[in-house]
Amino acid sequence: MKILIAYSSKTGNTRKLAEAIHLALPGADLCPVENAPNPAAYDLVFAGFWVEAENANHTMVGFLQKLSGIKTALFATLGAYPDTQHAAASMKAAVAQIPDAVVVDRFICQGAIDPEMIEWMEMLPENDKNAPTEARRTLWKDAASHPDENDLNAVAKWAQQVLKNQAALA
Ligand SMILES: Cc1cc2nc3c(=O)[nH]c(=O)nc-3n(C[C@H](O)[C@H](O)[C@H](O)COP(=O)(O)O)c2cc1C
Structure with missing residues (x-):
């Protein structure tokens, strides 16, 4: 089974997941989405993005649009x-x-927020929808250690299970 792992990552969190998947599925091709080959040449594509404004990040969107029927x-x-x-x-x-879309499975975990973005949010006025609150500061602190070893183990296990399920269907 030909497998592609294509990912987009600004600060490295999603890249860590992609690399953990690659370690779990060593025969797969791994590449940043900017250099991704034509996905139509693959039987299964792992596509990794970071969340931007409650969606896949904009660089990844163009690639997702090429995954019709894959x-x-x-x-x-x-x-x-x-x-x-x-x-x-x-x-x-x-x-x-x-x-x-033929989405066979999904995985999502927390990723550290860019310190520059936190700095920017810390400067927002109280009435701004992104202004810091105690709950937000707790969230940023919790996110800071992710993806951690547990996340990387979980994504590796998940990828192996995805492959097993697909192999069983073939
Ligand atoms: C411009 C921008 C928008 C973001 N929007 C969201 C969002 O809507 N929801 C969220 O939970 N995280 C958001 N984040 C946080 C990132 O999704 C998160 O830090 C992610 O792990 C970054 O992945 P990367 O290191 O692979 O770039 C945003 C980050 C940036 C820089």
Whole structure:
């Protein structure tokens, strides 16, 4: 089975997941989305993005649009907690970018927020929708250690299970 792992990563969090998947599936091709080959040449594509404004990040969107009819496993990182409505909505928005999507599985976990972005949010006025609150500061602190070893082990296990499921169907 020909497998591609294509990812987009601004600060390295999503790249870490992509590399953990590659270690788990060593025969797969791994590349940043900017250099990704034509996905139509693959039986299964792992597509990794970071959440930007409750969607896949804009660089990844163009690639997702090329995945029409191709078996796709989506993985992502985000600043928010992975068990929130926001995380689910972000994943749903990413799926919606793929015409005739064949999404076989999904994985999402927290990723550290760019310190420059935190610095910017710390300067916002109180009435701004992104202004810091105690809950937000706790979230940023919690996100800072992710993806951690548990996340990387979990994504590796997930990828192996995705492959097993696909092999069983073949
Ligand atoms: C411009 C921008 C927008 C973001 N929007 C969101 C968002 O809507 N929700 C969220 O949970 N995290 C958001 N984040 C946080 C990133 O998704 C998170 O830090 C991610 O792990 C970054 O991945 P990377 O290191 O692979 O670039 C945003 C970050 C940036 C820089």
